[in-house]
Amino acid sequence: MRYLGIDYGSSKIGLALSDELGTMGFPHAIVTNSPRVLDDLCTLIAKENVSVVVIGESRTLSGGDNPIAHAARAFGENITERTGLPVVFESEVYTSTEARRAPAKEGKSRSPKRHAAVDAQAAALILTSYLSRTSHE
Numbered sequence: 691m692r693y694l695g696i697d698y699g700s701s702k703i704g705l706a707l708s709d710e711l712g713t714m715g716f717p718h719a720i721v722t723n724s725p726r727v728l729d730d731l732c733t734l735i736a737k738e739n740v741s742v743v744v745i746g747e748s749r750t751l752s753g754g755d756n757p758i759a760h761a762a763r764a765f766g767e768n769i770t771e772r773t774g775l776p777v778v779f780e781s782e783v784y785t786s787t788e789a790r791r792a793p794a795k796e797g798k799s800r801s802p803k804r805h806a807a808v809d810a811q812a813a814a815l816i817l818t819s820y821l822s823r824t825s826h827e
Contacts, residue, residue, distance in 0.1 A: 691708075691711075691712040691741045691742065692707065692708055692710060692712060692738055692739050692740050692741055693707070693708040693712055693715070693740065693741070693742050693743070693744055693817055693820075693821065694706070694707060694708075694731075694734070694735060694738070694740045694742075694743045694744070694817075695707070695708070695715045695744045695745075695746075695813040695814060695816050695817025695818075695820070696743065696744065696745045696746065696765075696813055696816075697746050697782065697809050697810075697812040697813040697816060698723075698745055698746060698748070698758065698761070698762040698765055699723060699758065699809065700723060700758060700761065701722070701723055702720050702721070702722060702723060702809050703720070703721050703722075703723050703727060703809070704717070704719075704720050704808075704809030704810040704811070704812050704813035705717075705718040705719045705720070705721060705731075705734070705810060705813050706718050706810060706813035706814035706816070706817045707738055707740075707817075708817060708821060712821060713821060713825065714818050714821060715813070715814040715815070715816070715817025715818040715821065716814055717807065717810035717811050717813065717814045718810060718813070718814075719810060720807070720809045720810050728768055728769070728772055731769065732772050732773055735769075735773055735775065740775065741775065742775060742776050742777075742778065743766070743769055743773075743775055743776070743777045743778070744777075744778050744779075744780050744816060744817050744820045745762055745765070745766050745777060745778070745779050745780070745816075746762070746779070746780060746781075746782030746812070746813070746816040747759070747762070747779035747780060747781050747782060748762050748782060749781070749782075749783065751783065762779075763779075766779065778820065780816050780817075780819055780820040780823075781816075781819070782812065782816050
């Protein structure tokens with residue numbers, strides 16, 4: 691079973707895909723959050739035979755909604771409406787911070803491309819967290 695991980699943002703969306711067995715998430719792409727993004731995601735979901743979508747649950751450190759939480763939930767609902775797939779939410783607390791700490795490839799530290807790649811890496815961390823947690827249930 692293949693999973694799609696999403697780190698939702700108001701301007702950019704990080705994407706990650708699981709391996710074929712659904713055991714680990716890998717950074718895939720960063721896309722612009724535009725009116726076409728749902729169309730593009732539906733194409734990716736069909737092409738990669740995705741069965742479940744995992745979106746980072748955006749919360750404050752005290753557990754409440756932050757400004758992006760409502761938009762991320764609405765985005766998840768739109769994905770379900772368009773694809774019929776289940777969308778689940780996984781905590782994304784500290785994933786961007788953790789992604790920034792990941793070692794840069796040689797010669798690519800602090801480049802604009804590296805900074806943008808944080809979103810895809812964060813999506814991979816969200817997805818891997820979900821897969822690790824649910825594999826033991």
